[in-house]
Amino acid sequence: MTTGQTLVFDGVTKRFGAVAAVSDLDFTVEPGRVTGFLGPNGAGKTTSLRMLLGLVGTTSGRATIGGKVYADIPHPMRSVGASLEASFHPGRSGRAHLAVVARAAGIPQARVGAVLEQTGMSPYADRRVGGYSLGMRQRLGLATALLGDPGVLVLDEPINGLDPEGIRWIRSFLRALADEGRTILVSSHLLSEVRQTVDDVVVIAGGKLRYVGALAALEGAATTGSVVDSPDRAALAAALTTAGHAPQTTAEGLTVALEPIEVGRLALAAGVPLSALAASGAGLEDEFLALVADPDRGAEGGRA
Amino acid sequence: MSFVNALSAEFGKIFSTRLWWVLAIILFGYVGIAAVGIGFALTLTPEEAGVQLPDDFLAPLVYSMTTATGYVFPIIFGALSITAEVRHRTLGTVFLATPHRAVVLAAKAAAGLLMGALYGVVGLLGSVGAGAPVLAANGQQTLLDDGDTWLLLGRIVLAMALWGLVGVGLGVLIPSQIGSIITILAFTQFVEPLLRTAAAFVEGLAEVGRFLPGAAGDALVGASFFTVFAGATAGPAPLEWWQGGLVLAAYAVLFGAIGAVTTWRRDVT
Numbered sequence: 184m185t186t187g188q189t190l191v192f193d194g195v196t197k198r199f200g201a202v203a204a205v206s207d208l209d210f211t212v213e214p215g216r217v218t219g220f221l222g223p224n225g226a227g228k229t230t231s232l233r234m235l236l237g238l239v240g241t242t243s244g245r246a247t248i249g250g251k252v253y254a255d256i257p258h259p260m261r262s263v264g265a266s267l268e269a270s271f272h273p274g275r276s277g278r279a280h281l282a283v284v285a286r287a288a289g290i291p292q293a294r295v296g297a298v299l300e301q302t303g304m305s306p307y308a309d310r311r312v313g314g315y316s317l318g319m320r321q322r323l324g325l326a327t328a329l330l331g332d333p334g335v336l337v338l339d340e341p342i343n344g345l346d347p348e349g350i351r352w353i354r355s356f357l358r359a360l361a362d363e364g365r366t367i368l369v370s371s372h373l374l375s376e377v378r379q380t381v382d383d384v385v386v387i388a389g390g391k392l393r394y395v396g397a398l399a400a401l402e403g404a405a406t407t408g409s410v411v412d413s414p415d416r417a418a419l420a421a422a423l424t425t426a427g428h429a430p431q432t433t434a435e436g437l438t439v440a441l442e443p444i445e446v447g448r449l450a451l452a453a454g455v456p457l458s459a460l461a462a463s464g465a466g467l468e469d470e471f472l473a474l475v476a477d478p479d480r481g482a483e484g485g486r487a
Numbered sequence: 488m489s490f491v492n493a494l495s496a497e498f499g500k501i502f503s504t505r506l507w508w509v510l511a512i513i514l515f516g517y518v519g520i521a522a523v524g525i526g527f528a529l530t531l532t533p534e535e536a537g538v539q540l541p542d543d544f545l546a547p548l549v550y551s552m553t554t555a556t557g558y559v560f561p562i563i564f565g566a567l568s569i570t571a572e573v574r575h576r577t578l579g580t581v582f583l584a585t586p587h588r589a590v591v592l593a594a595k596a597a598a599g600l601l602m603g604a605l606y607g608v609v610g611l612l613g614s615v616g617a618g619a620p621v622l623a624a625n626g627q628q629t630l631l632d633d634g635d636t637w638l639l640l641g642r643i644v645l646a647m648a649l650w651g652l653v654g655v656g657l658g659v660l661i662p663s664q665i666g667s668i669i670t671i672l673a674f675t676q677f678v679e680p681l682l683r684t685a686a687a688f689v690e691g692l693a694e695v696g697r698f699l700p701g702a703a704g705d706a707l708v709g710a711s712f713f714t715v716f717a718g719a720t721a722g723p724a725p726l727e728w729w730q731g732g733l734v735l736a737a738y739a740v741l742f743g744a745i746g747a748v749t750t751w752r753r754d755v756t
Contacts, residue, residue: 270576279503287496287584
């Protein structure tokens with residue numbers, strides 16, 4: 184494995200004609216961490232990643248990997264692995280696809296079997312890709328990215344199309360890779376999708392940077408709420424309302440914009456027994472949506 | 488070295504899908520049938536056709552069915568080596584492995600040449616393999632003991648190789664698969680035959696007509712309907728064989744160069 188490198192976006196801008204797809208992106212992505220690259224569809228995530236990989240030219244600014252633009256990296260696939268859209272020639276088997284890429288990148292053929300094994304694709308390796316499910320294509324894309332045993336992984340929406348078991352697998356897989364010191368950049372349009380995986384987040388919307396920083400800081404900025412329920416739901420609702428925190432009824436019980444410990448104290452004081460009490464992530468999701476929706480908003484604790 | 492790696496990858500791509508052998512089988516059958524057909528037609532009815540063919544012209548004409556009917560195959564194969572990557576959105580992966588795009592294009596050009604030559608050999612297996620026995624059975628000379636015939640076969644292989652190169656040039660010039668194939672078929676099957684026929688009859692066009700790709704390819708091979716009957720019509724003689732080869736190569740380089748500075752440099756989105 185090559186060592187994880189720092190990715191630097193330095194004033195990266197891309198215009199397609201009059202349309203600014205990405206404007207003046209400035210952020211860094213550190214090794215040893217999983218960084219989520221978040222934003223709604225059309226925010227400019229894919230364009231940004233493709234500029235980093237030299238597939239799309241920048242209008243101005245530079246995106247570098249360990250200080251170099253992609254084309255200047257000798258044997259780039261041994262330093263940087265990328266999976267962008269999981270598209271392959273449908274008539275070629277997964278194994279043949281990997282063999283071809285390995286040849287082009289000057290990577291020993293022995294790696295083909297290794298990455299097939301690593302991504303759980305060995306049983307399907309000799310089938311033609313045309314018959315693969317989206318989840319299998321995603322795994323083959325990831326296998327392609329891993330061919331060179333790179334220190335940097337750039338994955339565009341890698342969770343799309345995976346089944347729940349696949350999602351659990353990729354989360355722990357990416358975590359393990361980051362723990363080995365690699366740089367992992369993963370894009371997604373859903374915070375909830377990567378929330379359990381990422382250490383840092385970069386949020387863009389409308390081609391502009393909205394937030395850079397630790398996920399924990401974003402969580403800190405978000406108002407935390409609780410989901411709570413009681414056999415005597417009416418009494419619980421009354422107690423919360425009396426304390427000035429109007430609850431909402433949902434399928435799981437009552438949600439309230441109050442930390443669980445406060446909810447517990449109120450219930451104890453009112454003598455209402457609880458059947459469930461948990462922190463709700465809605466606060467973070469709301470914070471994320473607000474970031475993405477409001478161009479002038481910057482989150483507290485962010486480095487943006 | 489990245490060119491060697493890229494070339495090796497191109498052959499890896501070619502031989503891991505079915506296109507190359509499907510085209511080879513069709514080419515073999517098509518050229519073989521054409522060679523047998525022309526062999527029979529001309530051995531049985533040369534006088535009735537009203538054209539007096541020299542004895543040593545029949546075998547070259549039969550053998551050159553490889554290029555006369557089969558030259559579209561290497562063009563299409565060469566063009567598909569580019570357009571299939573665009574169509575299946577695999578160009579991104581290719582450029583991630585080989586970021587210097589000129590290297591990728593050079594590897595595709597080399598693979599197009601070599602595969603064209605392979606199709607030349609496959610075509611000859613059809614045109615000589617099926618044509619020579621027909622000639623022999625009808626008491627005609629096969630000329631296979633003649634060194635000139637083997638030079639002809641060599642030029643046929645070279646012509647097919649150059650057509651493969653032209654195909655790669657066309658593919659990068661017109662990366663749309665459907666656009667590329669329609670252009671190739673329309674030009675080779677309709678536009679150029681029409682232009683060449685017009686050139687044979689219209690004063691002043693004949694000079695230009697010699698430089699059409701198909702005319703240049705025929706000049707390189709040195710035996711085809713157009714060149715055989717060129718003696719019958721007035722007008723400038725076809726190009727020398729080596730001039731024909733250079734003209735074909737020039738078309739390939741021209742198409743490829745225009746494509747290289749236009750479509751090939753585009754953002755891969």
